[in-house]
Amino acid sequence: MISIGTIVMGASDVRRAAEFWSRALDYVPRDGEVEDDWVVLVLVPADGAGPGLSLGLSGTPVQEHPRVHLDLYASDAAEQAAEVTRLVSLGAERVDWDLYPDAPDFVVLADTEGNRFCVIDTGRG
Numbered sequence: 001m002i003s004i005g006t007i008v009m010g011a012s013d014v015r016r017a018a019e020f021w022s023r024a025l026d027y028v029p030r031d032g033e034v035e036d037d038w039v040v041l042v043l044v045p046a047d048g049a050g051p052g053l054s055l056g057l058s059g060t061p062v063q064e065h066p067r068v069h070l071d072l073y074a075s076d077a078a079e080q081a082a083e084v085t086r087l088v089s090l091g092a093e094r095v096d097w098d099l100y101p102d103a104p105d106f107v108v109l110a111d112t113e114g115n116r117f118c119v120i121d122t123g124r125g
Helices: 014-025 077-089
Strands: 006-011 027-029 040-045 052-057 070-074 106-110 116-121
Touching: 006 014, 014 027, 014 040, 014 052, 070 077, 077 106, 077 116
Parallel strands: 006 052, 070 116
Antiparallel strands: 027 040, 040 052, 106 116
């Protein structure tokens, strides 16, 4: 049986992306310190549990409606709001998402590279 090893995201500034995602997810570089000239960097959970996040140098533009993105789970609306606030304080930005349904259980954010991701309130069932 195969499993997800890493999720790959493009970045125009690998160091900046690594700093954001390391702080956002409590991930650490798999191979030690981040070098300024790295074109690919793999971050892994500090506690060792979960998939890695690979950040690859990319010159292509960010998709407004990406086909693949990360969903980060919060246990309820209060945790979702707290995490959105924390992630924005780390450099994420709220996205004026034109595809929100009525009463969405998710908030769309963009990381420091413009990559879209969602924070989901999983407590809604």
